Amino acid sequence: MVKKIYKDIATYYDRLMEGINYEGWIEYIKNICVLNQLNPKTVLDLGCGTGTPTLYLFEEGYRVIGVDGSIEMLKVAKKKLSPFNPVLILSKFENFTIKKKVDLLISLFDSLNNILIEDELLRTFICAENCLRKGGLFVFDLNTIYGLSLMNSSSTFTKESRGVYSIWKSKFDRKRLQTTLSITLFVSENGNYRRIEETHMEKGYSFYTLKRLLRKSGFTKITFYEHLTFRRPRLKTKRVMVVAKKD
Structure with missing residues (x-):
C-alpha cells in the first residue's frame, strides 16, 4: 500500500510544487484523448493531492472525482475546489471504487511510483479498469528506473x-x-x-512489467511516451507517460 505520507507537509505542498506546469500537463492529456478519439466528460483523478490538476479540469468543464490516500491533502483540495462542490474520496490506491464509471482516469506526478509492491500496483490497475467505461483511457506518468x-x-x-x-x-x-x-x-x-x-x-517498474500488469488487469492497447511528447521512450528517458485503453 501507499505509506502514510503527505501528512505534515500537506499545508505547504502547493508552495513546494510552484513551477510545475500542471496546466500544460492537462493540455497534453487532452491531446492524448484527441489522438485516441475520446471526448471525455467525466474524469477520475487518482492521487489528486491538493487538487491543482483537478481544479484545471473543473475549469475546463469536466466532471471530476478526486481520490487520494492522504486526508490532509484532501482537506486542502476540498477548500481549493469548494466552488465546484467536488466529490473527493479518501482511499488506498489498491482498493478504490466509484459508483458510476468514468471516461478518463488520470494519475499524475509519479503518484503510482509510491506503490512499492508489484501486487498492489496490479490491484490498483484492476481498480482503474473497473472504474472506466468501455473505450475509456487510463493515463498516468511515472519516473522511470533510469x-x-x-x-x-x-x-x-x-x-x-x-x-x-x-x-x-x-x-x-x-x-x-x-x-x-x-x-x-x-x-x-x-x-x-x-x-x-x-x-x-x-519504486521504478520496467516497461515490460507495466505492460504485463496492465494486460492482466484487462487493458488492451498500451502505449508509452516520453513525458509531454509523443516520442517513444529511450534508454535515458527520465519520466514516461503511459496510456492504456479499455475495450
Whole structure:
C-alpha cells in the first residue's frame, strides 16, 4: 500500500510544487484523448493531492472525482475546489471504487511510483479498469528506473518558496529499484522556524512489467511516451507517460 505520507507537509505542498506546469500537463492529456478519439466528460483523478490538476479540469468543464490516500491533502483540495462542490474520496490506491464509471482516469506526478509492491500496483490497475467505461483511457506518468537512479546519495538540493525553505536528499537502492527521498522543511511562523521532516519512497517498474500488469488487469492497447511528447521512450528517458485503453 501507499505509506502514510503527505501528512505534515500537506499545508505547504502547493508552495513546494510552484513551477510545475500542471496546466500544460492537462493540455497534453487532452491531446492524448484527441489522438485516441475520446471526448471525455467525466474524469477520475487518482492521487489528486491538493487538487491543482483537478481544479484545471473543473475549469475546463469536466466532471471530476478526486481520490487520494492522504486526508490532509484532501482537506486542502476540498477548500481549493469548494466552488465546484467536488466529490473527493479518501482511499488506498489498491482498493478504490466509484459508483458510476468514468471516461478518463488520470494519475499524475509519479503518484503510482509510491506503490512499492508489484501486487498492489496490479490491484490498483484492476481498480482503474473497473472504474472506466468501455473505450475509456487510463493515463498516468511515472519516473522511470533510469530517472530514479539519478536520485543517488549525492543528490541534495535546497529551495525557498514564500517562507518555506526545503532540503531534499535522495538515495537510490539498485537492488530494490527504489529511491528514498528525505524532505526537511523550515517554515517561518511568527518570527521563528518550524522544522518538518518526511520520508517518501518511490519504486521504478520496467516497461515490460507495466505492460504485463496492465494486460492482466484487462487493458488492451498500451502505449508509452516520453513525458509531454509523443516520442517513444529511450534508454535515458527520465519520466514516461503511459496510456492504456479499455475495450
